[in-house]
Each structure stands twice: as structure tokens, then as C-alpha cells.
Amino acid sequence: xxxxxxxxxxxxxxxxxxxxxxxxxxxxxxxxxxxxxxxxxxxxxxxxxxxxxxxxxxxxxxxxxxxxxxxxxxxxxxxxxxxxxxxxxxxxxxxxxxxxxxxxxxxxxxxxxxxxxxxxxxxxxxxxxxxxxxxxxxxxxxxxxxxxxxxxxxxxxxxxxxxxxxxxxxxxxxxxxxxxxxxxxxxxxxxxxxxxxxxxxxxxxxxxxxxxxxxxxxxxxxxxxxxxxxxxxxxxxxxxxxxxxxxxxxxxxxxxxxxxxxxxxxxxxxxxxxxxxxxxxxxxxxxxxxxxxxxxxxxxxxxxxxxxxxxxxxxxxxxxxxxxxxxxxxxxxxxxxxxxxxxxxxxxxxxxxxxxxxxxxxxxxxxxxxxxxxxxxxxxxx
Amino acid sequence: xxxxxxxxxxxxxxxxxxxxxxxxxxxxxxxxxxxxxxxxxxxxxxxxxxxxxxxxxxxxxxxxxxxxxxxxxxxxxxxxxxxxxxxxxxxxxxxxxxxxxxxxxxxxxxxxxxxxxxxxxxxxxxxxxxxxxxxxxxxxxxxxxxxxxxxxxxxxxxxxxxxxxxxxxxxxxxxxxxxxxxxxxxxxxxxxxxxxxxxxxxxxxxxxxxxxxxxxxxxxxxxxxxxxxxxxxxxxxxxxxxxxxxxxxxxxxxxxxxxxx
Numbered sequence: 001x002x003x004x005x006x007x008x009x010x011x012x013x014x015x016x017x018x019x020x021x022x023x024x025x026x027x028x029x030x031x032x033x034x035x036x037x038x039x040x041x042x043x044x045x046x047x048x049x050x051x052x053x054x055x056x057x058x059x060x061x062x063x064x065x066x067x068x069x070x071x072x073x074x075x076x077x078x079x080x081x082x083x084x085x086x087x088x089x090x091x092x093x094x095x096x097x098x099x100x101x102x103x104x105x106x107x108x109x110x111x112x113x114x115x116x117x118x119x120x121x122x123x124x125x126x127x128x129x130x131x132x133x134x135x136x137x138x139x140x141x142x143x144x145x146x147x148x149x150x151x152x153x154x155x156x157x158x159x160x161x162x163x164x165x166x167x168x169x170x171x172x173x174x175x176x177x178x179x180x181x182x183x184x185x186x187x188x189x190x191x192x193x194x195x196x197x198x199x200x201x202x203x204x205x206x207x208x209x210x211x212x213x214x215x216x217x218x219x220x221x222x223x224x225x226x227x228x229x230x231x232x233x234x235x236x237x238x239x240x241x242x243x244x245x246x247x248x249x250x251x252x253x254x255x256x257x258x259x260x261x262x263x264x265x266x267x268x269x270x271x272x273x274x275x276x277x278x279x280x281x282x283x284x285x286x287x288x289x290x291x292x293x294x295x296x297x298x299x300x301x302x303x304x305x306x307x308x309x310x311x312x313x314x315x316x317x318x319x320x321x322x323x324x325x326x327x328x329x330x331x332x333x334x335x336x337x338x339x340x341x342x343x344x345x346x347x348x349x350x351x352x353x354x355x356x357x358x359x360x361x362x363x364x365x366x367x368x369x370x371x372x373x374x375x376x377x378x379x380x381x382x
Numbered sequence: 383x384x385x386x387x388x389x390x391x392x393x394x395x396x397x398x399x400x401x402x403x404x405x406x407x408x409x410x411x412x413x414x415x416x417x418x419x420x421x422x423x424x425x426x427x428x429x430x431x432x433x434x435x436x437x438x439x440x441x442x443x444x445x446x447x448x449x450x451x452x453x454x455x456x457x458x459x460x461x462x463x464x465x466x467x468x469x470x471x472x473x474x475x476x477x478x479x480x481x482x483x484x485x486x487x488x489x490x491x492x493x494x495x496x497x498x499x500x501x502x503x504x505x506x507x508x509x510x511x512x513x514x515x516x517x518x519x520x521x522x523x524x525x526x527x528x529x530x531x532x533x534x535x536x537x538x539x540x541x542x543x544x545x546x547x548x549x550x551x552x553x554x555x556x557x558x559x560x561x562x563x564x565x566x567x568x569x570x571x572x573x574x575x576x577x578x579x580x581x582x583x584x585x586x587x588x589x590x591x592x593x594x595x596x597x598x599x600x601x602x603x604x605x606x607x608x609x610x611x612x613x614x615x616x617x618x619x620x621x622x623x624x625x626x627x628x629x630x631x632x633x634x635x636x637x638x639x640x641x642x643x
């Protein structure tokens with residue numbers, strides 16, 4: 001029991017240590033270089049954690065088998081780009097929209113904040129709308145069929161982007177997406193500020209999701225995951241709740257897409273392939289612990305850590321046979337990590353909470369043994 | 383019996399349901415009197431559970447009307463039938479395994495403020511107040527069913543009989559007008575079942591809940607029900623008090639005789 005409790009801290013420590021020590025050693029003890037490397041690493045973790053958090057609502061709670069995270073990622077990223085960029089100029093750069101200039105109030109110069117909030121909002125809205133539209137034909141499907149249809153939708157949208165170069169730039173990618181507040185920082189320093197912004201945003205989302213889902217609402221979602229028939233026999237409108245869980249997750253995925261675009265500065269269709277834009281988030285959720293919001297974040301850290309570390313190894317004198325194959329070995333590594341977790345620790349690094357309702361958690365734990373008198377805190381309240 | 387004088391709470395008129403070539407329910411006509419404990423018996427494959435699925439909205443009849451408290455309910459989705467006060471249990475217990483026993487019950491109450499996402503964000507005190515009420519109610523139901531010691535256990539870990547009791551508990555969380563019980567005694571030990579029989583009678587007496595019960599155990603049926611409906615081959619074969627039904631030759635032939643008793 002005690003040993004089992006040490007698994008998660010041990011894994012976190014090993015990943016954190018390697019992800020710091022390897023670049024530090026390779027750069028010959030360069031602190032600034034290591035800090036810069038870690039900043040990039042953690043920013044990516046923060047952004048991917050947004051998607052994993054969203055997937056946890058859909059799969060970990062509602063039991064909706066969304067294997068097309070890429071679709072919502074794509075819609076969010078492009079929507080935010082269209083909203084925050086200025087209009088297209090020149091015949092080689094073509095895309096619709098470019099509303100950025102309308103959103104930048106004159107009294108704020110270079111590093112305006114407003115467009116980014118509007119961009120994130122619009123991304124969430126567009127992605128949520130897509131989910132709403134999709135839910136009508138797909139959510140009534142059995143979960144395996146739902147998985148197949150979401151894969152199809154993700155691929156469909158990616159092809160649509162590639163085949164229509166005038167809409168969002170096609171394979172040319174949309175470049176020059178402005179970074180939030182980048183006017184206020186020296187070019188090399190902005191990424192530190194962005195790291196802070198990503199984690200503030202992730203924190204806000206985590207708060208909203210945790211508070212929203214560890215409630216009677218989340219209880220209906222978990223009931224759906226367990227057995228839709230019983231949930232219907234308990235008087236709940238199965239389709240309505242399933243749709244709410246699906247759309248709520250999609251809104252957050254869209255927002256994650258927006259943040260991704262702001263960080264990268266460009267969006268192109270190859271970002272949204274199945275591996276990086278769907279599969280990786282599933283790996284993170286399974287490793288971290290499906291059904292637990294904190295687990296989603298831990299999973300993002302560990303999986304992206306393993307991914308990063310495996311590339312770092314390439315800087316060392318590996319035997320030739322490994323040297324050329326390291327990129328494929330990484331895929332293998334992620335795949336076998338998932339298999340290992342599914343076999344040995346299906347609940348993930350941070351298992352889901354026993355009780356859905358956080359109120360109930362507090363209520364049951366406060367008096368450790370004796371059952372409280374019925375009117376102990378009948379006023380409810382906090 | 384006297385129950386004949388009471389108005390019918392549930393009437394099934396000319397209801398049919400086929401699965402492919404199998405006519406599961408065939409022009410069934412029957413009624414359940416308000417405040418009665420009516421048993422539904424019949425050989426395997428008589429269409430009893432299909433009838434329950436039709437009444438509770440999990441299946442739509444191909445033909446016919448189902449009326450509950452004077453209003454038609456055929457074709458309504460399950461949650462709307464539930465909201466009318468007509469609730470059911472399942473033959474094979476279907477617990478929400480990944481949730482604790484108490485949360486299996488706290489799920490049930492209708493109109494929970496906390497079922498709206500914005501309320502749990504912006505009005506947590508209202509949500510918490512209701513949680514307290516529902517928690518208290520769930521604990522009452524659990525102690526009524528002798529399950530209170532399992533309150534925080536995952537429902538998955540309950541024994542077969544305990545799961546059966548949890549099914550019953552779910553129906554008690556929502557002030558129902560009528561409860562459909564699909565084989566409540568299967569897998570529950572005899573002593574406990576006798577308690578439950580008494581409890582069902584008490585619920586009928588104190589709260590006026592009507593029960594419609596599928597049950598194979600004739601001892602329990604005789605103890606519990608004041609009226610029996612016998613189904614065979616998808617339609618009603620006979621009806622009467624338990625004693626009358628036992629003596630009915632058609633019933634003996636279709637049901638008791640057929641099972642070699």
C-alpha cells in the first residue's frame with residue numbers, strides 16, 4: 001500500500017530530474033540555456049494539459065469516446081488566428097477574416113490584450129458550436145462507432161484546410177499570429193511571460209472544471225459513463241447531459257487550440273495529425289489518470305517529459321543502430337507506456353476521486369468515525 | 383378482492399411489440415389498480431420484462447395505448463416516464479459500479495439545482511443545501527435497506543443481493559407514485575426478503591405507492607400481492623387473487639405444470 005503511494009511522486013521526480021539534468025549536462029552546465037529549455041518544455045506541457053483536461057471531461061467523466069480531438073484543436077487554432085490577425089495582404093497570403101485590426105483599441109499599442117481574450121472566446125465558441133452540430137448525429141451512436149466517426153471528422157477538417165488554400169492558407173500555414181503582450185517584452189524574454197500566462201489560464205480552467213464537475217452535474221456525467229440505461233431509469237435526460245459534457249470539453253479544446261496558436265505564432269495543417277493532436281492527449285489522460293482533473297495535468301507532464309527526454313538522448317553517443325532509429329523508438333516508447341499503464345495501473349498515476357461531489361467528500365470526511373447528527377450542518381453553506 | 387373497486391392507475395390496451403419475427407407482447411390488455419400490489423407472473427418468455435420496458439419507456443409499442451394516471455405515456459422517453467412518478471428496477475441489477483453506494487442514490491432526486499453547470503459555478507450554496515437534503519434522504523433509504531455500512535463502498539463491490547436492494551433503494555429516492563419491480567427477490571436472502579415484503583406493504587399503506595411486481599417465487603407472491611396477472615405468450619392469460627390464480631387450470635397448464643411442480 002505504502003509503496004504504491006510512492007509511485008506517482010517517484011515518477012514525477014524521475015521525469016523532472018531527467019528533463020532538467022539532461023539539457024544541463026549537454027549544454028555544459030549552462031543555467032540560462034537550461035532555463036530556456038525548461039520554459040519551452042513547461043509551456044508545451046501547460047498547453048497540452050488544457051487538451052487533456054478537456055478530454056477528461058469527455059472521456060473520464062461522460063464516457064464519450066472522442067478520438068477526434070484534432071478537429072476541435074484545429075477549429076480553435078484557426079478561429080483564434082483569424083480573429084487576432086490583421087487582414088491578409090498580397091496574393092500569396094490568403095485567408096478569410098483577419099479581424100485583429102478591429103479589436104485593437106487605439107489607446108493600447110503593440111501589446112494589446114483584448115484580441116487574445118476575444119480570440120480565445122471565439123475559438124471556444126466555434127469549437128463548441130462544432131461539437132453541438134456533431135452531437136446530434138453522432139452522440140446517439142454506440143461508443144465504438146462514435147470513436148470511428150470522430151476520427152473521420154478530424155481527418156475531414158484537416159483535408160478541408162489543405163484543399164482550400166484561400167480559406168485559412170492551406171498548406172502554406174497561417175503565420176504571424178501575434179503573441180499575447182509580446183510588445184511589452186524583449187523578443188527573447190516573451191516566452192517566460194507566455195509560460196506564466198499559460199499556467200494562469202490553465203489554473204483558471206482547472207478551477208472552473210473542478211468546481212463544475214465535482215457536483216451533481218458531474219455525478220450525472222459519471223453515471224452516464226457507468227450505465228446510460230440506469231441513468232435514464234433514474235430520470236435523467238441521457239442525450240442532453242451527454243451533449244453538455246461533449247460540448248463543454250470541446251469548448252476547452254478550442255481554447256487550447258487558440259493558446260497553442262498564440263504560442264507557436266503559426267498554424268499549419270500538419271500540426272493536426274492523429275498522433276500529435278489526438279493520440280498524444282489520450283496517452284496523457286491514460287497515464288495521468290482518467291477521471292481525475294489533476295491526473296490530466298500530471299499525465300501531460302509525464303508523457304511530454306518522456307517524449308522530450310527520449311530526444312535528448314540523441315545528443316549522446318548512442319550506438320549507431322539506435323542513433324538513426326531514435327525517432328521511431330520514441331513512438332514505440334509512448335505506445336508501450338500506454339500498454340504498461342493499461343495493464344499494470346489502469347487507474348493512472350492519479351486515480352479518480354471515489355466520490356464525485358466535492359461537497360460529499362467534505363461531508364463524509366469531516367467527522368472521521370461517528371456519524372454526524374442529521375442537523376449537523378443543515379444550513380449547507382460553506 | 384376489494385382492490386377491484388379502486389380506479390386503475392395504469393392501463394395497457396391492446397399493446398403489441400415484436401422483435402423481428404418474435405411477437406414478445408401480443409395484444410395485451412391489462413390494468414393495475416391504484417394502491418394495489420399487483421404481481422405479474424408467467425413462464426419464461428411470456429413477455430413480462432418486455433411489458434415493463436414498454437411501460438417505462440425503454441421500448442415503444444408497435445401498437446396500442448399505455449395510460450398512467452389518465453394520461454398516455456407510450457412513446458415517452460424513459461426520463462419523462464420517470465418524471466410522471468412511474469419508476470422501475472431491472473431484473474439483472476444494474477448498479478453504477480464506479481460510484482459509491484450513496485452517490486448511486488443521490489443521483490436520483492429530480493430538479494437538483496446542481497445539475498446545471500452554472501449553478502455549481504455561481505450558486506454553490508444552493509447546490510450544497512440540496513446535497514445535504516439528498517444525502518440525509520439517501521442515508522435514510524440505506525438504513526431502511528440495511529446497507530448503511532456500505533455507504534462509501536463502490537457499488538461494484540456489492541453482492542448480488544445487495545445490488546438488488548440498491549435497485550429498490552433507487553426507486554425510493556424520488557417519491558414515486560408507482561414502482562415496477564422486476565424480480566426483487568432474486569438473490570436476496572429469505573429473512574431479508576420477508577423484511578422487504580413488510581416494507582413494501584408499509585410503503586403502500588403509508589405513502590400510497592402502487593407496486594407492479596414480476597416475481598417467480600410463489601411464496602413471496604402469495605405473501606406480497608393482493609392481485610395477480612398471469613401472462614403467457616405475450617398476452618394476459620388470467621387474473622385474480624393469488625388463491626384464485628393457483629386454482630386456475632389454464633395457469634397450471636401454462637406455468638406451474640410446465641415447470642414440473
